[in-house]
Amino acid sequence: MAPLLEVRSVVKRFGGVAAVGGVSLALEPGRIYGLIGPNGSGKTTLFNCITGVDRADEGEIHFKGRRIDGLKPHQIFHLGMGRTFQVIRVFPELTALENLLVVTTAGYAEAERRARELLALVKLERLGGEFAGNLSYGQQKLVEFIRVLMTDPELILLDEPAAGVNRTLLNELLEAVRRLRDQGKTVLLVEHDMKVVMGLCETVFVLDHGEKLAEGAPGVIQADERVIEAYFGR
Amino acid sequence: MKRWFPVALAVLAVGLALYPLQATGYGVRVMLQLFMWVALAQSWNLISGLTGYVSFGHVVFFGTGAYASSLLIVKLGWAWPLACLGGGVVAAGLAFLIGWPCLRLKGPYFAIATLGLNEVMRVVVSYYEGLTGGGNGLSLPTLDASVEIYYAMGLVAAAVTAVTYVIVTSRFGLRLMTIREDEVAAEAMGIDTHRYKLYAFLLSAAAPGVVGGLSARDQGYIEPLSVFPLIMTITMIVMALFGGKGTIWGPVLGGFVLFAFQEAVWAHFIYLHQLLFGAIIVAVVLLMPRGILGVLQQKYNLPRTI
Amino acid sequence: MGVLITPSMIGQVVISGLLAGSLYAMVALGLGLIFGVMRVLNVAHGPLLMMGAYTTFWLFQGIGFNPYLSLLVSMPLLFLVGAALQRFLVRRVVDAPELSSLLLTFGVSIALVNLAQLAFTSDLRAVEYLTGSFVVGPFALSKPRLATCGFAIAITLGAFVFLRSTRLGKAIRAVSQSREVAQVCGIDVQRIHLITFGIGSALAAAGGSLVAVMVAIQPEMGQVYTFKSFLVIVLGGAGNYPGALLGGLLLGLVEQLASLFLTAQVNEAVAYVLLVLVLLIRPTGLLKGRV
Numbered sequence: 001m002a003p004l005l006e007v008r009s010v011v012k013r014f015g016g017v018a019a020v021g022g023v024s025l026a027l028e029p030g031r032i033y034g035l036i037g038p039n040g041s042g043k044t045t046l047f048n049c050i051t052g053v054d055r056a057d058e059g060e061i062h063f064k065g066r067r068i069d070g071l072k073p074h075q076i077f078h079l080g081m082g083r084t085f086q087v088i089r090v091f092p093e094l095t096a097l098e099n100l101l102v103v104t105t106a107g108y109a110e111a112e113r114r115a116r117e118l119l120a121l122v123k124l125e126r127l128g129g130e131f132a133g134n135l136s137y138g139q140q141k142l143v144e145f146i147r148v149l150m151t152d153p154e155l156i157l158l159d160e161p162a163a164g165v166n167r168t169l170l171n172e173l174l175e176a177v178r179r180l181r182d183q184g185k186t187v188l189l190v191e192h193d194m195k196v197v198m199g200l201c202e203t204v205f206v207l208d209h210g211e212k213l214a215e216g217a218p219g220v221i222q223a224d225e226r227v228i229e230a231y232f233g234r
Numbered sequence: 235m236k237r238w239f240p241v242a243l244a245v246l247a248v249g250l251a252l253y254p255l256q257a258t259g260y261g262v263r264v265m266l267q268l269f270m271w272v273a274l275a276q277s278w279n280l281i282s283g284l285t286g287y288v289s290f291g292h293v294v295f296f297g298t299g300a301y302a303s304s305l306l307i308v309k310l311g312w313a314w315p316l317a318c319l320g321g322g323v324v325a326a327g328l329a330f331l332i333g334w335p336c337l338r339l340k341g342p343y344f345a346i347a348t349l350g351l352n353e354v355m356r357v358v359v360s361y362y363e364g365l366t367g368g369g370n371g372l373s374l375p376t377l378d379a380s381v382e383i384y385y386a387m388g389l390v391a392a393a394v395t396a397v398t399y400v401i402v403t404s405r406f407g408l409r410l411m412t413i414r415e416d417e418v419a420a421e422a423m424g425i426d427t428h429r430y431k432l433y434a435f436l437l438s439a440a441a442p443g444v445v446g447g448l449s450a451r452d453q454g455y456i457e458p459l460s461v462f463p464l465i466m467t468i469t470m471i472v473m474a475l476f477g478g479k480g481t482i483w484g485p486v487l488g489g490f491v492l493f494a495f496q497e498a499v500w501a502h503f504i505y506l507h508q509l510l511f512g513a514i515i516v517a518v519v520l521l522m523p524r525g526i527l528g529v530l531q532q533k534y535n536l537p538r539t540i
Numbered sequence: 541m542g543v544l545i546t547p548s549m550i551g552q553v554v555i556s557g558l559l560a561g562s563l564y565a566m567v568a569l570g571l572g573l574i575f576g577v578m579r580v581l582n583v584a585h586g587p588l589l590m591m592g593a594y595t596t597f598w599l600f601q602g603i604g605f606n607p608y609l610s611l612l613v614s615m616p617l618l619f620l621v622g623a624a625l626q627r628f629l630v631r632r633v634v635d636a637p638e639l640s641s642l643l644l645t646f647g648v649s650i651a652l653v654n655l656a657q658l659a660f661t662s663d664l665r666a667v668e669y670l671t672g673s674f675v676v677g678p679f680a681l682s683k684p685r686l687a688t689c690g691f692a693i694a695i696t697l698g699a700f701v702f703l704r705s706t707r708l709g710k711a712i713r714a715v716s717q718s719r720e721v722a723q724v725c726g727i728d729v730q731r732i733h734l735i736t737f738g739i740g741s742a743l744a745a746a747g748g749s750l751v752a753v754m755v756a757i758q759p760e761m762g763q764v765y766t767f768k769s770f771l772v773i774v775l776g777g778a779g780n781y782p783g784a785l786l787g788g789l790l791l792g793l794v795e796q797l798a799s800l801f802l803t804a805q806v807n808e809a810v811a812y813v814l815l816v817l818v819l820l821i822r823p824t825g826l827l828k829g830r831v
Contacts, residue, residue: 051422077424089419091412102408103423147423288639290583290646335820341638342581343819346770350812353767357809414637464763468650475643509654515647519640520632 002065004029004155004186005050005081010059010069012045019045021210022059027155032181033188034201034218038230042210043190044086047157051083052076063155082148083157086190088140092133096124096143099132103150111150118146122172138169145173149180156180158189162196174200198222206230250388254381262384266452268493269387270445274466275473275485276394281438282471283479284407285431286414287337288345291352292470295325295442296449297461301359303447304372304456314379315386318447325443326436328355333435337428356462371457374450383452387445391486394441398482401437402538410434414480465508469496472511475518478525482539487527545800548678553796559685561792562692563747567765568772569699569784570743576716576779577736578634583645584625585769586762587652588741592618592748593757594660600667600752607669607753608691614749615742622741623734630737631730649766656759665757688750695746696785699739703781712736716779764808771815 003026012020020042027033035043048054050061052073061069068076091099100115101108119125122142127135132143141161148156158177162170177187177200191197197204198218206214206221208230214221221227254262274296282288303321306312312320336347360368367373401407412420413427420427450456469492477488492514499507522529530536567589574582582588595614599605605613625648633640670687673680703709714722715732723729747765755761772791776783791811798810 053418053422072426073418073421074424074426077422083422085419085422089416089422091415091419093415094408094411098408101405102412102420102425105424108405151424282639286637286639288642290642332816335816339819342575342642343774345642346581346767347815347819350767350815354809354812357806361803361806471643471646505654505657509651509658512647512650512652512654516629516644516651519644519647520629523636523640 003027003062004064005188006060006062007046007050008060008062010046010049010056010061012042012049012054012056014045018210020049020056023207023210023212024059025205025212025215027186027188029154029186030181030184031186031202032177032200033186034197034204035188035190035207036192036194036197036204036221037207037213040209041207041230043207044159045210046207047083047159047190051081051157077151077153080151080154081157082151082153082155084144084148084159084161086159086163088137088144090132090135090140090143090147092131094132095129096132096135096139097128099143100147100150103147114150118149122146122176138165141165142169142173145176153185155186155188158187158191160190160192162191162193170196247392251385254384259380262380263452264497266380266384266387268489269384269391270449271469271473271493272391272486272489273387273394273441273445274470275477275489276391276398277438277441278470279438279474279479279481279485280394280398280401281431281434283474283481283484284401284410284414285434287341287431287435289348289435289438289467290345291348291350291467292438292442293462293464293466294348294352294355295329295439296446296466297352297359297458298328298355299325299443299446300450300456300461301366301372301446302443304374304450305365307374307451308372314377314447314451318386318444318451321447322440322444325439325446329435329439330432333432337431337435352462352464352467356458359458359462367457369457371455371460373455376454377451380452383448386448390441390444390448395482395486397437399539402482406430406433411480468508468511468515472514472518475515475525478527478529478531480524481527481531484525484527488525549800552679553800554793555679555681556685557793557796558789559682559689559792560796561789562689562696563750563788564768564772564791565785565788566692566696566699567744567747568769568776568788569696569781570740570747571766571769572773572776572778572781572784573712573716573736573743574740575773576781577712578630578641578733579638580630580634580641581645581770582737582740583642583766584649584652585740585744586764586766587649587656588618588622588744588762589748589751589765590656590757590759590762591621591652592745593752593761594656594665594748595745596749596752597665597667597757600669601665607667607749608687611691611695611746611749614745618745619738619742623738625741626734626737631733634733649763653759653762660759662758662760667752667757669753684754688754691746691750695743699743700781708735712739713781767815768811771811771818774815774818 005027007023007025009022009024010020011018011022023046037043045054049056049069052071056069060067063079063081068079094102096119097115100118101111104111116125116128119128124139124142127139132140135143161173165173174196180187201218203216204218204221205212206227213230214224214227253265278289278292299321302324303317306317306320307314332351336344339347359366401410409425409430412425413431417427446461473488473492474485476492477486478484496507518525571582571585574580592614595617596607596610599610599613600607629644629648630641633644670684673682703713711722711727711732714725714727715729719729768791772784772787775790776787794814795807795810799807
């Protein structure tokens with residue numbers, strides 16, 4: 001079976017520095033992947049290249065067998081890939097419900113049904129009419145998470161889903177991610193919280209200074225000397 | 235709260251409709267101008283208030299509409315109502331031409347591009363003297379149609395407000411607002427921001443084009459300096475900002491209030507007037523960026539349909 | 541139009557272009573610094589230039605002060621004005637959505653222009669100090685233009701030396717590259733914003749003082765410089781300070797070249813068309829910049 005997402009030797013430079021200097025990886029469908037690395041290792045840049053926010057200087061990115069580097073973010077979204085952001089990017093002056101409605105092109109009735117369904121999933125049904133900017137940090141995080149699910153994407157990229165989130169909420173999120181995997185979806189998450197990564201991900205990629213340092217099951221990665229060295233002092 | 239508003243509106247509408255029957259010619263002219271400003275402020279709001287893309291040269295659509303419709307009247311003998319609609323179409327066409335490339339740009343770049351656009355159109359119009367009369371201006375056949383134009387302007391102002399209402403209460407409008415809130419996130423969520431910005435820009439150019447034509451018809455004479463002046467853009471912006479950009483009735487409120495202010499101050503103290511407008515813009519941006527209606531909306535948790 | 545273009549005409553154009561371009565470069569550098577450091581497009585840049593011009597005029601008119609020496613007055617004066625604008629107005633919207641700073645500086649520019657109208661009236665003023673040209677072979681070198689160019693180059697080079705070599709200059713460059721990192725390195729970002737706005741205004745004022753000798757002074761004279769400065773920034777690449785130098789020279793050249801083929805009226809459109817072309821083709825500028 002062909003990989004769902006293939007990143008081939010992608011390079012992205014800013015000024016003279018290569019934030020991502022030749023990274024390759026492949027994601028099989030129906031698994032949970034982790035992307036870790038010290039600060040500045042290029043994780044978010046790689047995410048941005050995959051989702052079309054940044055344009056890779058070299059290399060290719062293929063999604064569902066189709067080349068996507070060079071496409072605009074909204075086009076990639078409609079191919080079946082969704083993402084969340086490191087810094088929450090809900091639309092503050094839209095209500096939680098509206099945040100979900102704008103995403104889909106489905107008919108209003110159907111969109112509203114699905115939106116309410118998702119809100120109920122994360123126990124936010126009562127807050128649909130609240131302006132997203134007025135919600136708590138954790139609630140906004142959940143809204144951003146379910147917003148990605150509105151169009152039922154096959155690949156979901158989560159940028160630091162655990163950041164600033166309390167234990168209870170975190171467990172809910174992780175459960176949700178596992179359920180997504182069980183439904184056949186693929187998840188790639190960038191995360192600093194090692195416990196989350198080790199407990200959730202089946203395969204982990206390690207980036208350091210813009211290059212892929214290691215790849216493998218969490219237990220293997222944890223024991224890898226090079227990885228430990230890259231994180232020296234943490 | 236909700237009940238009396240449509241009733242008050244209806245009463246106002248009837249009052250305005252009956253006004254010309256017992257007003258002086260001067261009175262009609264003044265009100266006609268008020269309608270024009272409401273239409274202009276409302277149009278600026280469509281692009282700058284909803285999507286957050288500030289247009290610094292919006293008067294270019296007014297001037298283009300004025301010239302397009304006047305030429306249709308003078309050279310092709312069109313009746314003025316049709317010619318004015320033609321002016322709106324031409325203005326929208328210009329918006330498409332300029333918007334297609336320029337809306338790809340980030341905020342400041344777009345803003346400056348629109349500023350330059352106004353100057354270019356003024357130069358272009360002056361250059362093609364044979365066609366437009368250049369600096370000597372263009373005269374229209376004499377016609378006293380102030381009352382008809384009053385109604386036409388009123389209709390346009392009402393139409394733009396209605397369009398704004400429809401947009402703000404639809405998903406199309408929500409998507410426009412996401413561009414203002416967070417364009418990167420909007421793109422990531424599958425919204426083709428370029429296309430939506432372009433639609434908004436086209437819509438925001440049509441009404442100025444039409445009222446430009448109407449105004450030209452009413453004045454009977456136009457010249458480059460009179461229809462492409464920066465002060466008109468400034469006034470549009472102040473009105474929309476003051477009343478509440480991004481709201482439906484904000485530009486209407488701003489239009490009424492600042493028009494009254496303008497009538498009082500302008501004729502006598504032109505530079506003071508413009509200075510005050512500049513100061514009002516600064517004050518609004520610093521103290522109440524969402525305008526009067528925006529502040530009320532937040533304070534009393536009013537729905538977006540205000 | 542059937543005009544025969546001779547090599548000496550081209551040469552004249554190149555020279556005039558470079559002379560004019562050096563002024564554009566200096567003024568644009570001012571705008572570029574403010575934009576690069578604070579991401580604020582200072583629409584009031586032109587009016588600040590205008591205030592510099594009036595400073596020179598009134599000093600000349602009042603006490604016969606040498607226009608070129610008045611740089612020593614106009615630059616510090618407008619530095620203070622710019623710093624005040626930043627401290628009391630612009631600072632409050634630096635972190636707000638971009639359109640806030642756009643509208644704010646727009647409002648400020650309207651206010652400044654009309655203050656000038658009220659204070660000085662729209663009567664055209666002139667500083668008759670230096671006229672005539674040196675004739676060198678087939679070329680005419682306008683004296684005021686030469687002087688302007690000389691001072692503009694000196695000031696611009698001074699600015700670059702300042703940016704490159706002094707601690708403050710390096711701090712400014714650091715903030716324009718990354719505000720967060722600069723803060724982490726202990727740089728007082730607020731102070732840098734204040735000083736940068738002051739410097740940007742001083743450069744605009746210098747431009748005003750220099751053109752005061754050449755053109756008619758009136759309250760609206762600065763508007764076109766805001767636009768052209770922005771164009772230069774776009775040409776050279778936002779955040780790319782040496783790029784502003786190249787962009788300015790390029791603009792000067794293109795304008796003078798266009799004047800050979802087009803009427804004076806249409807010339808005004810040249811800058812705009814150039815802007816749209818560059819924005820379409822290479823929005824990051826001719827040299828690498830950040831959009």
